Amino acid sequence: MRRDVFQAIADPTRREIIHLLADRSLSLNMVADHFDISRPAISKHVKILTECGLIVIQQQGRERHCRADLHQLKEVSEWVENYRRFWNKKLDALEAFLDEDSKKKKRKK
Structure with a gap:
């Protein structure tokens, strides 16, 4: 089954694993030691x-080490950016409307 990056970050445990590996490489056992769930x-x-x-896994002797490869998160960043622009545009329009409404109310006084 082909998974995508959105599916991966949907789970809080996977987000925490990414966070652990963001700045260092850890063995699978060291990753597992950070959680209260089973190794499987x-x-x-x-x-x-x-x-x-x-995540990229590399065999180092008898251990498998994991390191984060965060380039795939660019897809998430681009998706979020589209919605940020959308909402900024909507909020700017609301602000302009409210400013104009306020000016109209002041003129009526």
């Missing part, structure tokens, strides 16, 4: 993040 559950979350391209 962590492995499932890591697998989803890997499928989405948000």
